[in-house]
Amino acid sequence: MGCKSAMKTGLLCSQWGVLVVLLSLWLPQSFSQQTTSPPPQQKNKLKFRLAGYPRKHNEGRIEVFYNEEWGTICDDDFSTENAHVLCRHLGFISATGWTHSAKYGKGTGKIWLDNVQCRGSEKSITDCKSQGWGNSDCTHDEDAGVVCKDERLPGFVESNVIEQVEENRVEEMRLRPVVSSAKKRMPITEGIVEVKYKDSWAQICDDGWTPKNSHVICGMFGFPQERKANKNFYKRIKKRAAKAKAKIIGSVNRLFAERQQNIYRLHSVACTGNEVHLAVCPLQFYEANATRACEGGMPAVVSCVPGPQFSLGNGQKKKTKSTFRVRLKGGAKIGEGRVEVLKDNEWGTVCDDRWNLLSASVVCRELGFGSAKEALTGARMGQGMGPVHMNEVQCSGQEKSIWNCPYKNVTSEDCQHVEDASVKCNTPYMGYKNSVRIVGGRTTYEGRVEFKKGSKWGIICSEGWTTKEAMVVCRQLGLGYSLHAITETWYWDGSNVTEMVMSGVKCTGNEMSLSYCQHHGSNINCKKTGTRFAAGVICSETASDLILNAPLVQQTVYIEDRPLHMLYCAAEENCLSSSAAKANWPYGHRRLLRFSSQIHNIGRADFRPKAGRHSWLWHECHGHYHSMDIFTHYDILTLNGSKVAEGHKASFCLEDVECQEGIAKRYECANFGEQGITVGCWDLYRHDIDCQWIDITDIKPGNYIFQVVINPNFEVAESDFTNNAMKCNCKYDGHRIWFHNCHIGDAFSEEAEKRFEQYPGQNNKIS
Secondary structure: OOHHHHHHHHHHHHHHOOOOOHHHHHOOOOOOOOOOOOOOOOOOOOEEEEEOOOOOOOEEEEEEEEOOEEEEEEOOOOOHHHHHHHHHHOOEOOEEEEEOOOOOOOOOOEEEEOOOEOOOOOOOHHHOEOOOOOOOOOOHHHEOEEEEOOOEOOOOOOOOEEEOOOOOOOOOEEEEOOOHHHHHOOOOOEEEEEEEEOOEEEEEEOOOOOHHHHHHHHHHOOOOEEEOOOHHHHHHHHHHHHHHHHHOOOHHHHHHHHHOOOOEEEEOOOOOOOOOOHHHOOOEEOOOOOOOOOOOOOEOEEEEEOOOOOOOOOOOOOOOOOOOOEEEEOOOOOOEEEEEEEEOOEEEEEEOOOOOHHHHHHHHHHOOOOOEEEEEOOOOOOOOOOOEEEEOOOOOOOOOOHHHOOOEOOOOOOOOHHHEOEEEEOOOOOOHHHHEEEEEOOOOOEEEEEEEEOOEEEEEEOOOOOHHHHHHHHHHOOOOEEEEEEOOOHHHOOOOOOOEEEOOOEOOOOOOOHHHOEOOOOOOOOOOOOHHHEOEEEEEOOOEOEEEOHHHHHHHOEEEEEEHHHOHHHHHOOOOOHHHHHOOOOOOEEEEEEOOEEEEEOOOOOEOOOOOHHHOEEEOOOOEEEOOOOOEEEEEEOOOOOEEEEEEEOOOOOOOOEEOOOOOOOOOOHHHOOOOEOOOEEEEEOOOOOOOEEEOOOOOOEEEEEEEEEOOOOOOOEOOOOOOEEEEEEEEOOOOEEEEEEEEOOOEOHHHHHHHHHOOOOOOOOO
8 A cells, every 4th residue: 555545544543533532542551562474585585577569568478586587477376466566566556457368478487376366365376276387278469468557665666576565565655633622724734643554553663763764754645845853742641641541540540551551563664864764764672572762762753844835734725936946847746757957048848867866865855756756767756857867866855955955967978858757745745635536436446436525425417517627636646637528428327416515517627626726605506417428537547648749830830812712611610710701702812821730649548539439520621521620729829818819720630740759649630530649749830821810911010929729629638738839939020020039838947938928028019
């Protein structure tokens, strides 16, 4: 179970457990600690790895190192339960599937296990039933593979060879508050540190406890810094508990007191402060023959400082001015994404050479999160665009900013965007999942949305329900991105909930909970109140991310005076300005601003039109289908932001024109083929095709801003909508036009963006 899940479990347990006698929690230890001794070291330690091709980092042929030799596992009797056990061996939290018949290629050497039958809860594959080591009647054509959930167990480092887990290992932890009022506030920032031991919780002796230990604990629970806890407060409670114990009489009370004793599991914790998990720190477990544990000490107490996004405890609707020179992009959850840094007023990426948990943790803490859960390489959160600013970052873990770490400047030969580094940070448990759920779907990733208001669950009105609102639900539930926002859910009637508790929901898409979106409050106003029209979602762990090649726009722009008799089809598709309707057709001409658009998919899923082929519209004039009514908006803006000309482009043909090396094209428009843009590929709308323009016939000479927005109506889910706009400075003298400073909308610093909007001055005249 992950650290975040562990904290959730701990907090819920602390809420359920009503403290009958608060003082009794601090009764001193008076009995010997009975723990299980660790088993003797195995002569041949098992190792596990994923192999084969083609595969992702979290899937592959499962191979086991036994008796000094690597071998495979036969797929006879293989199951998801087997895959769960093996994925945990590999450091993943669980399995999502398994494969048979050597899908990832045939292995070599021994087939170590056959007819493996696990229940799924075993600590080791050796606890599962099988034919025994080396006993198999299989060939390598039957090699089994596993597909693991892309989330690491706490304390595991990124590695493709994982040694068998020791029994004495710290995985699940919680921070338990002792003051009842603290349990109701999220996030919980102070309490007793407890580790999961067997089916209960145990404490850590605070003898020799240092701020460095607290720093590690706070990082695990999603907090960037620790602060000094008021130990005198806890000591006073302990003394009162000791006095209360002396007054307890009767066997029932004695048994109750014994159940409330502190059970110490760890002592002599000696973290350096740079560790990402307590399991990595030097520490000692109490042995079974320990006569008295933590004598003279008390349970370790930690107090943490939340980051600015969590300090308000209200989903940080309040925005603070950003001064960070680092940011995360492309992540489905808060606290994860591709690392981007600001240099010379332009955002760029970090190359993954020598990228590790120490450097990733510096980034996470700098942004107000805890330590890093994972340091990801190979553009696992999508590829960036623009410059690569850093390479071979080598942080010690003590730095306040990634800019304080040693690094190398990057040349174009050193790194490409396929090597962009990314992170997954620990974030505080906020309890957001407790107030929303989805029910009735075929999988856990889809269903009708139900919201908890007070103690009552209810449905949500689907009027105005869009991708933005659905994005918030999927993020709140930890299910990634919204693939579709559903407005009719009669086929998902999976519960008895029929009352509508929320209407008029309107989100920006960045909120962490539906509670922080605008809505009608207690005054429900919905025209269609039946359960049939309740809001629903389909979520996905991955999403596309479209981005425009800004330099190409600047290089290809020009003006054409096109005769009206050549524009009938364009007029039919509303690609001309409104004044064209009053022109003397077919005489005269329109002045068109032409340019090329090269649209890249840098996300982690293919970009597909929302509508299926059965609902595409055929346009006879141009002789093609439109899969999206509006794919891009083209605008000419004055310096104060008002539109003076606009155009749009329907997606008449979304296809893979070119792809990066090693990526095959999947979409082609010919013969009524499937439309879309594959990850790592791009579509090209050439400057010489119809509607690839803005009609500027009515524009006066002056200085303007040219803007292109992809997927403007958010019809298709993307991992990042902030990079969908591209802007250029535009200078028009009535005969010629110049573009300058073309860039993606979020590529510049705030200061540079302000300068761009003022360029080349506040007036709108050509001198």
